[in-house]
Amino acid sequence: MYWRKPLDQDKIKVPCGIIHIIEDRCKGCGFCVEFCPQGVLVMSKSTNSKGYHPPEINDSKHCVNCGLCSLLCPDFAIYIEDKGKRTPEKVETKGKAEEQS
Ligand code: SF4
Numbered sequence: 001m002y003w004r005k006p007l008d009q010d011k012i013k014v015p016c017g018i019i020h021i022i023e024d025r026c027k028g029c030g031f032c033v034e035f036c037p038q039g040v041l042v043m044s045k046s047t048n049s050k051g052y053h054p055p056e057i058n059d060s061k062h063c064v065n066c067g068l069c070s071l072l073c074p075d076f077a078i079y080i081e082d083k084g085k086r087t088p089e090k091v092e093t094k095g096k097a098e099e100q101s
């Protein structure tokens with residue numbers, strides 16, 4: 001399927017957030033990692049003081065400050081601070097990608 005690139009894509013601003021993880025509150029349930037729509041978080045290999053694996057940030061620049069991770073966390077172990085807005089990265093359309101190959 002072909003998606004037309006919006007003509008004003010470079011001018012659109014998307015929100016971004018600063019992620020704060022309070023590791024010692026985490027019980028390693030993984031909700032924040034599983035449901036982040038941007039795939040920003042991964043489970044850490046290290047353990048906190050309770051012996052659980054807390055999440056860690058995989059790629060902070062993709063956080064869109066939706067707040068879903070902090071909403072879902074049963075232990076209030078993660079919260080997001082507003083970092084303002086940024087322009088989206090350039091997105092290759094499928095048509096262009098096919099032309100290059
Ligand atoms: S605020 Fe949204 S995009 Fe950012 S880490 Fe949390 S769930 Fe992911």
Ligand code: SF4
Nearest residue numbers: 026027029030032073
């Ligand atoms: S949702 Fe909360 S308790 Fe569960 S892994 Fe994420 S930070 Fe830890």
